Amino acid sequence: MPTNGQPVTLPEQLRLQFASVERRLWRVETAVAVCSVVAALVVSWLALFVSDRVWATPVWLRATLLAAGLAASAIAVLRWMDRWVWHKRDQRELAMLVQKKYRKLGDRLLGIVELAGEHEHSANFSPALY
Numbered sequence: 001m002p003t004n005g006q007p008v009t010l011p012e013q014l015r016l017q018f019a020s021v022e023r024r025l026w027r028v029e030t031a032v033a034v035c036s037v038v039a040a041l042v043v044s045w046l047a048l049f050v051s052d053r054v055w056a057t058p059v060w061l062r063a064t065l066l067a068a069g070l071a072a073s074a075i076a077v078l079r080w081m082d083r084w085v086w087h088k089r090d091q092r093e094l095a096m097l098v099q100k101k102y103r104k105l106g107d108r109l110l111g112i113v114e115l116a117g118e119h120e121h122s123a124n125f126s127p128a129l130y
Contacts, residue, residue: 010091010116018091021098025089029080036076044069 010018048065051057083089089097091113099106 010112014112018094021094022089025094025097026084029083033076033080037073040072040076041069044072 044065048057048062051061051065092110095106095109095113097106098109
């Protein structure tokens, strides 16, 4: 809450757009994580398949290929969980993601989010300007 008692929040339309960006990003990153898990397991299985065709694959190599596939899958899942469960992005981070692709729009969004997130305003604070 600002010191002068006038809270500044994002406009409803902008909050809805941030929610839309977040939903799209969730879909894309979830699809990437699922595809990474599937790809890691398929590559591991294909390596074992090719190895079995070339020679009698020893047990230690089978175990290593399985462990590599499972480890790569676990890394993809943990990365997804880090971004969407443990350290969920806020509006500032979403604005920074937009800024990477659309420089000017991202700069403006980041400025708006930072202004709305200020907890203390200067003495010459203008709610209309914010």
